[in-house]
Amino acid sequence: MPATRTLATREAADLIELTRSLAVNELSPKAAEAEADETFPREVFRMLGRAGLLGLPYPEEYGGGGQPYEVYLQVLEEVAAVWSSVAVGISVHALSCFGLAAYGTAEQKEKWLPGMLGGELLGAYCLSEPHAGSDPAAMRTRAVRDGDHYVLNGAKAWTTHGGYADFYTVMARTSDDRSHGISCFLVQADTPGLAADPPERKMGLTGSATATMHLDDVRVPVGHRLGEEGQGLRVALAGLDSGRLGIAAVATGLAQGAFDLALRYAQEREAFGKPIIEHQGLAFVLADMGAAIESARATTLSAARLKDQGLPFTREASIAKLVATDNAMRVTTDAVQVLGGYGYTRDFPVERYMREAKVMQIFEGTNQIQRMVISRALSRPAKGTITVLSEN
CATH class of the missing domain: 1.10.540.10 (Acyl-CoA dehydrogenase/oxidase, N-terminal domain)
Known part of the structure; x- marks a missing residue:
């Protein structure tokens, strides 16, 4: 449905x-x-x-x-x-x-x-590093000013579209200041010195290329810096708020796809003389799956409405990412269970959905990081806000 x-x-x-x-x-x-x-x-x-x-x-x-x-x-x-x-x-x-x-x-x-x-160019985002995934301020990739260029050296891990993208948004350190020492650069794929490792061999999302990108004396014009020097961490964190909503939506859609397949199977498969959906034990599993998807969707769209109104949404984005991805893992696991032995085979896509759901809990900040973001927001004194969208 x-x-x-x-x-x-x-x-x-x-x-x-x-x-x-x-x-x-x-x-x-x-x-x-x-x-x-x-x-x-x-x-x-x-x-x-x-x-x-x-x-x-x-x-x-x-x-x-x-x-x-x-x-x-x-x-x-x-x-x-x-x-x-x-x-x-x-x-x-x-x-x-x-x-x-x-x-x-x-x-x-x-x-x-x-x-x-416009559609012909595909982008990639280079923030994480092999030793600095959840702590972007610990990055070591450097950008050193050399006349009207910056020279970038380092490695960026877990780059989606790595090796296939036409441009890369790269965060690199321009000073040793932990919070204000990172800058953002637009690097074209054909820039000399930029190269991709072979794609990672992943549990799921195997149709998505993920690779480590190496930057060896990559010369980037000063005019390719986005924002001011030292503003990169602010750019990265602001972008991640929106990116987390994107992953929350993807996780919700993934769960919906698994649920739809499991529901059709339960309506058609018979056991003990009737469709298995008419057995209460399984019907309740499906009911919980549907409720989890609706709650994830509502939470995600609620955060999106705050963003659309120009209101703060960092905490709400983390809540949406946490709820939607945890729910997707639970829903896809239950979908495999509904299909029984068939769910464990590659003849049906639910086993793939389950493998894909796992990474949703990891990228764009692990769900442990989301809990940290949420708890920090709760520790600060705040009062609820009421926003009037229409005077009608």
């Missing part, structure tokens, strides 16, 4: 319908084979870009879709219900565009953003 959605405009409803059509007709036939072969679906991203789905939350004046985050996240859900690797890729691409869109100069935006949002 596809998600029931309430959308503010006909344009948004048409966008969801377009996404569902593409998911069913274009993505679904390709997903299982690409995941089994560990093939990166570069042409799929070009197709989605031409359909306008790679730049949805960014301004139309620069080639984006001009859609509120509340709508963009529901598009991610629809894609993730069919193919999570692609949905994660859309989210990462949006994150890779954030530094330029939010902190770039007008000249930088006019020069690069239309190409990045």
Whole structure:
């Protein structure tokens, strides 16, 4: 049973319908084979870009879709219900565009953003390092000023689209100041000295390339720095708030896809003379799965509405990421259980959904990090805010 959605405009409803059509007709036939072969679906991203789905939350004046985050996240859900690797890729691409869109100069935006949002170019985001995953302030990748260039040296781990992206948003240290010593750079893929290791061999999301990127004397023009020198950690953390909402939406869509398959199976499979959904023990499992998905969706969209109104949403983004990804792990595990022995085979995609759900609890900040963010927010004195959206 596809998600029931309430959308503010006909344009948004048409966008969801377009996404569902593409998911069913274009993505679904390709997903299982690409995941089994560990093939990166570069042409799929070009197709989605031409359909306008790679730049949805960014301004139309620069080639984006001009859609509120509340709508963009529901598009991610629809894609993730069919193919999570692609949905994660859309989210990462949006994150890779954030530094330029939010902190770039007008000249930088006019020069690069239309190409990045238009669909032909695919982005990657380089923040984590082998020794500095959850603690970005501990990064060691350096950018040393040399005339009208910076020279970058270091390694960036867990780079989604590593080796396939057309541009990389890279965080690098420009001074030893822990909080204000990091800067953000836009690095083109063909820049000499930038190279990717072979893709990681992962448990899930095998259709998504993840690699360590090496920067060996990579020369980047000063004009490719996004924001001021030393502003990079602020750029990174602000981008992660939005990125966590993206992963929450992907996890919710993944759970929805697993639930839909398990529900159909339970309606069709018979045991003891009746469909197994009519056995209370299994019906209650399915009920809990449906409730978990609805709660994840509501939590995620609530945080998105705060972002769309320009209100603080850091704590709410962490709550959404925590709730949605934990629920996705639980729902996909239950989906395997509903299918019994068949769920453990590759003849049905629920075993893949379960493997894919695990990483949702890890990237964009582990769920232990989300609990830390939430608890820190709770320790600060605050009062609830009431925002009036309409005087009607």
